[in-house]
Amino acid sequence: MSKQTQRKSLDYVKKQYKRTRTMPASWYLSSYNYKYNITHFQPFLEKLKEKKLIANQCSSCNRVFYPPRFVCGKCLVKPDRWVDIRETASVATYVIAYLKDEEGNVQEKPMVLVNHDGADTCSIAMLEPGVDVKDTYIKMPIKAHWKEETEGGLMDIEYYDVMEDDAEDLE
Amino acid sequence: MGRQVAIASAGFSEHASKRSDVSMPELAQEAIEDCLKKVPSVEFDDINAYVNGNMPAFEGSNLPELWMTDWMGARNKPLMRVTTGGTTGGSVAIAGYYTVTAELPGIDTVLAVAFEQQSQGDTSVGLASVAYGEISILNNLGIPYDQLNRLLSAGAAIGVAAYQATTYMNKCRITEEDLARVVVQNRRNAAKTWWAHLKMPNLTIEDVLDTPYVQYPLRYGMVCPASDGCCAMLFTTEEKAKDMCDIPVYVNGVASVANETAVLGYDGGGSAQVDPSVQLGAMKSAELAYGQAGISFPRKEIDYAEVYAPFPNQELMWVEKLGLFEETTAPEMYETGVTARDGELPVNCSGGVNSTNAIGASAMERPATAALQIMGKASNQVPKTVHTAIGSGWGGSLNFITLLAMSDEPRRRFT
Numbered sequence: 299m300s301k302q303t304q305r306k307s308l309d310y311v312k313k314q315y316k317r318t319r320t321m322p323a324s325w326y327l328s329s330y331n332y333k334y335n336i337t338h339f340q341p342f343l344e345k346l347k348e349k350k351l352i353a354n355q356c357s358s359c360n361r362v363f364y365p366p367r368f369v370c371g372k373c374l375v376k377p378d379r380w381v382d383i384r385e386t387a388s389v390a391t392y393v394i395a396y397l398k399d400e401e402g403n404v405q406e407k408p409m410v411l412v413n414h415d416g417a418d419t420c421s422i423a424m425l426e427p428g429v430d431v432k433d434t435y436i437k438m439p440i441k442a443h444w445k446e447e448t449e450g451g452l453m454d455i456e457y458y459d460v461m462e463d464d465a466e467d468l469e
Numbered sequence: 470m471g472r473q474v475a476i477a478s479a480g481f482s483e484h485a486s487k488r489s490d491v492s493m494p495e496l497a498q499e500a501i502e503d504c505l506k507k508v509p510s511v512e513f514d515d516i517n518a519y520v521n522g523n524m525p526a527f528e529g530s531n532l533p534e535l536w537m538t539d540w541m542g543a544r545n546k547p548l549m550r551v552t553t554g555g556t557t558g559g560s561v562a563i564a565g566y567y568t569v570t571a572e573l574p575g576i577d578t579v580l581a582v583a584f585e586q587q588s589q590g591d592t593s594v595g596l597a598s599v600a601y602g603e604i605s606i607l608n609n610l611g612i613p614y615d616q617l618n619r620l621l622s623a624g625a626a627i628g629v630a631a632y633q634a635t636t637y638m639n640k641c642r643i644t645e646e647d648l649a650r651v652v653v654q655n656r657r658n659a660a661k662t663w664w665a666h667l668k669m670p671n672l673t674i675e676d677v678l679d680t681p682y683v684q685y686p687l688r689y690g691m692v693c694p695a696s697d698g699c700c701a702m703l704f705t706t707e708e709k710a711k712d713m714c715d716i717p718v719y720v721n722g723v724a725s726v727a728n729e730t731a732v733l734g735y736d737g738g739g740s741a742q743v744d745p746s747v748q749l750g751a752m753k754s755a756e757l758a759y760g761q762a763g764i765s766f767p768r769k770e771i772d773y774a775e776v777y778a779p780f781p782n783q784e785l786m787w788v789e790k791l792g793l794f795e796e797t798t799a800p801e802m803y804e805t806g807v808t809a810r811d812g813e814l815p816v817n818c819s820g821g822v823n824s825t826n827a828i829g830a831s832a833m834e835r836p837a838t839a840a841l842q843i844m845g846k847a848s849n850q851v852p853k854t855v856h857t858a859i860g861s862g863w864g865g866s867l868n869f870i871t872l873l874a875m876s877d878e879p880r881r882r883f884t
Contacts, residue, residue: 308667308669308676308677308680310668310669311660311668311669311670312485313483313485315485315487315489315490316489317489317490318489318490318491320489323529325529325590325591325594330602330605332602332606334606334736335736339610339737343610353739361741363739363741364739365737365739366738367735367736367738367739368735368736368738371729371735372729372741390636390743390744391632391635391744391745392632393628393631393634393635393684393685393686394682394684394685396681396683396684396685411632411743413743417739418741418743419739419741420739420740420742420743421739421740422732422733424616431685435639436635436639449611451611452607452611452612453611453612453613
């Protein structure tokens with residue numbers, strides 16, 4: 299068994315309690331009807347079909363929201379200005395997830411929050427499948443990889459390609 | 470400002486992963502009994518109102534506060550339930566403070582009870598009711614469920630806290646060894662606290678680093694447990710507190726501040742906290758609470774701190790953001806023993822949330838332990854005299870902070 303799958307627990311001082319009467323019961327909470335406003339999302343989704351990225355900007359504090367947001371939490375103003383943003387982005391922060399696939403093997407995959415160039419927000423995304431987990435770092439430059447046929451959904455950007463980092467160390 | 474509020478007593482139940490010997494009301498009663506034992510002159514008739522709270526849907530029963538009315542002695546008395554997720558305990562304590570300070574006729578003494586019996590309910594159902602809205606919206610916009618699962622590690626708190634840990638480690642240039650050091654300090658402290666859950670008197674840094682990753686950079690040994698437990702606090706007026714106990718603890722500043730969410734945005738939109746370890750909400754809450762309490766130099770004036778830190782990186786982060794240490798110096802303070810029990814500024818001598826996490830009660834155990842340290846009745850009492858202490862709470866998607874600043878002297882009055 300590999301080291302990643304073993305669930306080794308640490309020893310601690312345990313106390314045994316007497317068991318009182320227990321009644322098993324079930325509580326179903328499976329059906330929801332959430333309502334949310336999608337009007338501010340529609341222009342963004344239509345542009346995604348053309349493989350273009352737009353974001354909306356708060357006219358009060360000039361923050362750029364990608365993906366667009368209905369209301370700016372800082373100013374309580376509806377962002378009403380649309381701006382183009384670039385396909386390039388950088389890794390804002392990342393973690394490495396250890397989850398089992400269908401065959402039961404543990405997969406190491408970096409999960410990232412990306413900060414698009416020109417946007418002030420970050421959103422959850424995936425890196426390209428072949429990337430080595432040890433190479434991920436904060437501020438890593440990446441670029442959107444589009445799906446062959448776009449449908450107008452958030453998954454039109456399948457994943458992010460890693461770009462060559464041309465930054466030089468300061469001396 | 471309203472009248473001065475004091476804490477007369479605080480009590481705990483025993484914490485364990487499965488308290489199979491008691492039901493939920495009995496668990497609450499255990500803590501109330503421990504709380505009232507420390508103030509022998511107080512009877513149930515002297516308590517005028519109740520505040521109660523736990524994390525909604527985690528215990529598998531609706532309206533638990535009505536179920537345990539008789540066990541709390543709350544029959545025919547004003548009763549209120551407050552639930553704000555991870556900070557429930559902090560909000561319950563603040564609600565107790567508000568009830569006393571409001572000067573309502575006939576309401577002087579308030580008992581605040583926060584509890585959680587996670588073994589009784591289904592935690593994943595509770596979490597689903599919290600995060601399901603955001604996740605189903607993202608799913609509706611085109612991200613498949615299995616990917617969302619991987620991104621957020623099935624929605625648990627570690628899924629969002631790990632992002633924070635990465636940025637914090639990058640900013641401070643620390644390694645996992647520094648995180649493990651915090652865990653070791655907490656769990657060794659917990660071994661000396663009678664009510665704590667994970668008591669590990671012989672834990673070493675190597676033991677922690679030997680456990681597998683749950684999600685990089687957090688390992689299995691660094692993550693908080695899920696406990697059953699309860700905490701109770703008695704709030705009363707300045708005059709009555711002097712009759713009830715030897716050293717009343719005055720609540721001089723309270724704050725509960727929410728900031729924009731990190732990691733998950735609203736309705737599929739982007740989240741504006743690009744760096745989840747900045748935590749403007751914590752800084753703002755510190756500013757508010759210290760301003761009310763008249764603390765100008767938190768680093769000099771605060772003698773003891775209890776911070777809400779389920780994960781070691783958060784403990785390092787909060788002590789900086791709450792103004793106790795300079796930015797990026799906290800790991801060094803843990804290494805040199807400043808934060809140890811006999812150090813200059815002891816932090817989390819009860820073991821903290823890292824060792825005991827009964828979600829609804831956790832955020833109240835922080836101010837409760839800090840108050841007991843001032844009274845000199847804490848289980849793992851620090852050797853030095855504590856005059857001023859703070860207890861914080863954290864919840865939401867990295868964005869909701871509660872803070873109580875307490876002292877053995879009442880607030881200065883400018884009349």
